[in-house]
Amino acid sequence: MEMLDSKVADTGIDLSQESIVRMQGLSKVYPNGTVALQEVNLNLTKGEFVSFVGPSGCGKSTIFKLITGLSEPTSGRLEILGKSPKDARKDNGTAFVFQEHTLLPWTSVIENVMLPLKLRGDSKKSCREEAERVLELVGLKDYTKALPRMLSGGMKMRVSIARALVSKPKLLLMDEPFGALDEITRQTLQDELLAIWEQEKSMTVLFVTHNVFEAVFLSTRVVVMTPRPGKVSDIIPIDVSFPRDVEFRTTARFGELVREVSGSLKH
Numbered sequence: 001m002e003m004l005d006s007k008v009a010d011t012g013i014d015l016s017q018e019s020i021v022r023m024q025g026l027s028k029v030y031p032n033g034t035v036a037l038q039e040v041n042l043n044l045t046k047g048e049f050v051s052f053v054g055p056s057g058c059g060k061s062t063i064f065k066l067i068t069g070l071s072e073p074t075s076g077r078l079e080i081l082g083k084s085p086k087d088a089r090k091d092n093g094t095a096f097v098f099q100e101h102t103l104l105p106w107t108s109v110i111e112n113v114m115l116p117l118k119l120r121g122d123s124k125k126s127c128r129e130e131a132e133r134v135l136e137l138v139g140l141k142d143y144t145k146a147l148p149r150m151l152s153g154g155m156k157m158r159v160s161i162a163r164a165l166v167s168k169p170k171l172l173l174m175d176e177p178f179g180a181l182d183e184i185t186r187q188t189l190q191d192e193l194l195a196i197w198e199q200e201k202s203m204t205v206l207f208v209t210h211n212v213f214e215a216v217f218l219s220t221r222v223v224v225m226t227p228r229p230g231k232v233s234d235i236i237p238i239d240v241s242f243p244r245d246v247e248f249r250t251t252a253r254f255g256e257l258v259r260e261v262s263g264s265l266k267h
């Protein structure tokens with residue numbers, strides 16, 4: 001596999017690209033005094049796939065809460081798509097996928113996927129067309145009328161991904177999305193997610209995982225966080241080009257990168 005463009009490989013940041021998430025000296029202290037994040041500086045640019053790895057309690061969920069505007073930073077700056085997190089949310093620029101699928105159990109797959117578009121008032125025809133497009137993308141076009149309970153865990157996750165993609169987000173936030181799935185399903189979904197991300201070229205993905213193999217396989221960069229107070233201890237560029245297929249997992253470079261990220265996590 002070829003190496004990525006040297007400017008990305010060397011610095012992890014392509015400065016010619018639009019900034020999607022900018023964190024400057026970002027800190028969060030909860031009212032009880034817990035320092036969840038301390039002085040986090042990070043710039044995510046358009047089209048990146050960045051994974052966060054770190055021990056439990058290092059502040060990954062806190063970062064998500066700040067990005068979504070559900071929580072305010074104690075100090076520092078946070079800009080999402082050049083705006084405040086609340087304004088970025090209002091503009092539908094961001095979408096989320098969580099470990100729990102959060103699908104409405106009483107309604108069909110396609111109704112679940114159309115929901116974000118219906119809520120913003122799109123026409124019925126365009127809701128349906130867009131939902132069909134993303135369901136095809138995740139391989140579920142034959143399951144539009146199924147209820148969530150009829151689907152496997154992996155299929156429910158595909159529906160959640162489709163529902164996130166339907167509003168064409170510029171930033172997709174994924175919090176341990178494959179954590180509850182078996183290993184084979186997990187790897188299949190990793191392959192599918194990369195294929196979708198490559199197709200939607202300009203979408204930036206921020207992915208939280210405890211799994212170092214998953215982070216290396218998927219990412220353009222891996223951000224390693226320290227235990228509390230959460231700080232960025234390392235940013236490791238994954239200097240391997242896309243498309244990455246199943247063979248990448250068996251290469252020597254994959255093993256080296258996994259060791260590098262694991263080593264950084266132990267320090």
Ligand SMILES: Nc1ncnc2c1ncn2[C@@H]1O[C@H](COP(=O)(O)OP(=O)(O)OP(=O)(O)O)[C@@H](O)[C@H]1O
Binds near residue numbers: 031054
């Ligand atoms: N509302 C809150 N009030 C006080 N402390 C909190 C609050 N929310 C989180 N914390 C603490 O802040 C720290 C960071 O929590 P956070 O949930 O962001 O970590 P995390 O990396 O997502 O953890 P995990 O991987 O276990 O989900 C933890 O020590 C947690 O106990």
